[in-house]
Amino acid sequence: VSGWVGALVAAGRGIDFGPVWDQRDNLVRGLFVDLQVAVGGLVLSIPGGLLLASLRRSGSWPLRVAGFTLVQLLRGAALYVMAVWFFYGLPAAGGPKFDPVPTGILVITLLYSGYLSEVFRAGLAAVPRGQTEAAQAVGLGRTTTFVSVTLPQTVRIVLPAMGNVFADIVKDTAILSVIGLNDLMRESLRWAQFYRPFRYFEFITVAGLVYLVLVVAVTQAGRLLERRTGDAGSASLYRRRGFLRIRGAGA
Amino acid sequence: VSTLVALTFDWDVVREHGGELRHGLWLTLEVAGLGFVLACALGLPIAALRLSRSPLVRGFGAVWVGVLRGVPLIVVVYWLYNAAASRGWFVISEFRTGVLALGLTGSAYMAENYRAALRAVDSGQREAALAVGLSPTQSFWTVEAPQAARVVVAPSVNLLVGLLKAGTILSLIGLKDMFYVARTVAVDEFSPFELYTVAAVLIVGVTLVVAGFAALLERWLGRAHR
Numbered sequence: 001v002s003g004w005v006g007a008l009v010a011a012g013r014g015i016d017f018g019p020v021w022d023q024r025d026n027l028v029r030g031l032f033v034d035l036q037v038a039v040g041g042l043v044l045s046i047p048g049g050l051l052l053a054s055l056r057r058s059g060s061w062p063l064r065v066a067g068f069t070l071v072q073l074l075r076g077a078a079l080y081v082m083a084v085w086f087f088y089g090l091p092a093a094g095g096p097k098f099d100p101v102p103t104g105i106l107v108i109t110l111l112y113s114g115y116l117s118e119v120f121r122a123g124l125a126a127v128p129r130g131q132t133e134a135a136q137a138v139g140l141g142r143t144t145t146f147v148s149v150t151l152p153q154t155v156r157i158v159l160p161a162m163g164n165v166f167a168d169i170v171k172d173t174a175i176l177s178v179i180g181l182n183d184l185m186r187e188s189l190r191w192a193q194f195y196r197p198f199r200y201f202e203f204i205t206v207a208g209l210v211y212l213v214l215v216v217a218v219t220q221a222g223r224l225l226e227r228r229t230g231d232a233g234s235a236s237l238y239r240r241r242g243f244l245r246i247r248g249a250g251a
Numbered sequence: 252v253s254t255l256v257a258l259t260f261d262w263d264v265v266r267e268h269g270g271e272l273r274h275g276l277w278l279t280l281e282v283a284g285l286g287f288v289l290a291c292a293l294g295l296p297i298a299a300l301r302l303s304r305s306p307l308v309r310g311f312g313a314v315w316v317g318v319l320r321g322v323p324l325i326v327v328v329y330w331l332y333n334a335a336a337s338r339g340w341f342v343i344s345e346f347r348t349g350v351l352a353l354g355l356t357g358s359a360y361m362a363e364n365y366r367a368a369l370r371a372v373d374s375g376q377r378e379a380a381l382a383v384g385l386s387p388t389q390s391f392w393t394v395e396a397p398q399a400a401r402v403v404v405a406p407s408v409n410l411l412v413g414l415l416k417a418g419t420i421l422s423l424i425g426l427k428d429m430f431y432v433a434r435t436v437a438v439d440e441f442s443p444f445e446l447y448t449v450a451a452v453l454i455v456g457v458t459l460v461v462a463g464f465a466a467l468l469e470r471w472l473g474r475a476h477r
């Protein structure tokens with residue numbers, strides 16, 4: 001046992017979190033960049049997801065096919081690949097070039113519109129048909145039925161899942177450091193290299209812990225919301241779909 | 252923009268680096284595949300921990316799952332590749348880092364898949380098995396596990412798809428995959444658009460094929476179940 005303890009002590013020798021503490025302002029600023037992109041992405045993904053979901057439920061088949069194809073493409077795309085393509089690839093071919101923050105929000109929005117459209121579709125399908133039939137029976141128009149009967153119930157079903165979606169988005173923002181987003185990940189790596197010897201261990205460990213705390217907090221908030229609205233369906237449904245969830249064609 | 256893109260798409264660059272791209276795609280598949288195998292293997296004991304009767308053991312399992320699902324994969328990658336090496340603990344290749352990072356992160360998700368699958372088996376199955384005189388161990392291996400195995404297939408293939416996509420970040424630490432090739436060529440020849448696009452299309456294609464396979468499998472298993 002003493003051998004193990006000795007090895008542990010030896011492995012831990014020289015660990016110094018002082019540099020991380022010295023750079024706390026930069027790291028916190030990075031964290032806010034992450035949050036900015038995550039919130040922006042989430043807020044824009046909601047209308048995006050609704051749009052895609054309504055395309056897929058549309059009465060005309062070309063729109064349905066377009067919606068289906070778009071959703072599959074978006075769910076097949078990896079965030080890293082899309083970010084690099086939009087930031088480095090497209091401008092090299094004469095396309096527009098945006099700053100890292102808007103590019104990050106754009107990429108997150110595209111990806112999560114695809115995910116959310118599936119969540120919304122499940123949510124819309126979960127509203128009992130009797131609701132629409134009853135609304136129409138009492139003389140409401142199709143639009144009014146959707147806006148004042150179907151949508152509010154869908155929101156109630158879907159809302160708790162947002163905690164998990166947001167947690168996933170926060171984790172994903174760490175990847176956006178590759179396009180020069182000055183987020184927590186990039187700041188951590190940059191400052192780790194600033195010291196001699198390199199402080200990778202300290203900075204990366206702290207960055208991981210901060211992301212972890214954030215993700216756990218957001219997930220728990222979602223669960224609380226779930227209990228509040230008294231609907232256990234959607235959040236657990238979303239969770240069960242797992243890591244970077246993608247269900248295959250038609251799933 | 253689109254006409255400009257169509258006019259300037261330089262297939263020669265793609266042809267010139269076709270071999271490297273193919274090699275890079277193979278690397279991505281290999282890392283994701285091995286990472287997935289590791290995740291499946293490592294997920295089992297973790298799931299067992301989470302089902303343990305001792306709260307301490309259960310707690311350890313829960314922490315494993317919580318931490319690896321809460322920390323971004325990119326942090327795990329940098330931690331294994333840079334942090335550990337900077338402390339002089341261990342130095343591993345980019346490839347092994349990739350397999351290990353995907354395997355560790357994946358193990359948390361696999362453990363949850365196993366657990367959910369075991370839960371999905373009706374408790375009456377166990378009760379019936381015990382009633383006809385099987386021991387709890389026999390009941391687990393001959394009655395519950397086979398049924399859970401069927402349930403676990405679909406979410407597991409979905410995880411493989413996730414790992415495939417997530418594994419693309421490994422070019423960041425210098426794994427010579429398609430995106431590494433694309434970036435090197437972009438720097439050397441200043442024509443990043445073609446290679447980035449081809450790499451992106453290839454990876455989306457592979458992902459969709461595997462995802463489609465997962466959907467078919469899910470439908471097929473669902474039918475067999477009924």
